Amino acid sequence: MAITYLPGTTIQTxxxxxxxxxxxxxxxxxxxxxxxxxxxxxGLEGYIVQNWVKRKFLAPPQHKKYSRRQLCRxxxxxxxxxxxxxxxxxxxxxxxxxVLSDDSDDLIDDSVLYGYFVDCIAALGAxxxxxxxxxxxxxxxxxxxxxxxxxxxGKRLSQVLDVMLAAYEARHVxxxxxxxxxxxxxx
Numbered sequence: 001m002a003i004t005y006l007p008g009t010t011i012q013t014x015x016x017x018x019x020x021x022x023x024x025x026x027x028x029x030x031x032x033x034x035x036x037x038x039x040x041x042x043g044l045e046g047y048i049v050q051n052w053v054k055r056k057f058l059a060p061p062q063h064k065k066y067s068r069r070q071l072c073r074x075x076x077x078x079x080x081x082x083x084x085x086x087x088x089x090x091x092x093x094x095x096x097x098x099v100l101s102d103d104s105d106d107l108i109d110d111s112v113l114y115g116y117f118v119d120c121i122a123a124l125g126a127x128x129x130x131x132x133x134x135x136x137x138x139x140x141x142x143x144x145x146x147x148x149x150x151x152x153x154g155k156r157l158s159q160v161l162d163v164m165l166a167a168y169e170a171r172h173v174x175x176x177x178x179x180x181x182x183x184x185x186x187x
Contacts, residue, residue, distance in 0.1 A: 007118060007168060008075030010043045020118040024068055024111065032065025041071065042078050049074060056101035057090050069103065072114035076164070082174065083167035096153075096160045107153045108146070116142050116157075117164055124165065135162055 006013050006023055013019055027033060027041075035046045042049070053060050058073040066074075073093065080089035090100055096113070098105035116139075123138045139161045148154045 006075075007121065008078035009041050011041065015118060015122045017119050017122050018115075019122065020111075020115045024071070024114075027071075028068045032061070032063075032067055033071060034064060035061070035066070038066050038071060038074065042074055044074070044078060052077060052086075055086070055090075056099075057086070057093075059101050059103060068111045069109055072110040073100070075114060076110065076117075079171065080164065080167050082171045092160060092163060096156045107149055108157060112146075113157070113160075116146075116161060117168075120161055120165055121168060135165055139165075 004013070004015055005011060006015070006019065011023060013023060027037075033041070035049060038044075038049055039046045052058060052074065057077060058070050061067075061070065076093060077086065077089050080092065084092070094100055096107050097103075097110070098107075119142045120135075120138050123142060124135065136158065139158050143154075143157055143161070146154060146157060
């Protein structure tokens with residue numbers, strides 16, 4: 001299995017089933033992450049994270065500590081921002097979890113959603129280009145344990161994961177194009 005980055009992070013790993021759980025769980029043994037830790041993990045400047053909180057893309061940290069749920073929301077936005085505007089990324093996340101600054105209306109915890117996302121990437125093949133044919137079958141298999149809180153939740157989960165996987169792959173294709181462009185002798 002190839003070494004790559006955990007989506008939305010600076011953390012190198014093998015993307016296998018359960019990778020998100022294996023890597024993220026120990027980070028929260030102390031109860032949360034401070035902004036400098038979040039910045040180090042995401043590669044985002046602290047002021048960007050704070051701006052996203054101000055824009056209500058995620059709930060504010062409690063006692064200056066970010067929860068696993070908040071980190072996962074940031075990781076999603078970090079992945080999606082290369083393919084969508086920030087407002088589009090927020091709209092996509094709101095499609096499944098309502099008001100982004102209010103966790104009480106969520107259909108799925110962001111950390112669970114992130115685990116599904118990483119597991120889907122692992123199942124589809126983390127190396128670029130990922131095979132997107134069969135995405136719906138992989139999503140159905142990976143999310144088989146999801147308990148629907150309402151009739152539309154399962155469908156929304158599948159749709160959101162499908163869009164996120166396409167955005168993830170688009171990011172890899174852009175990187176591949178940039179690498180190939182850099183190899184051209186344009187002089």
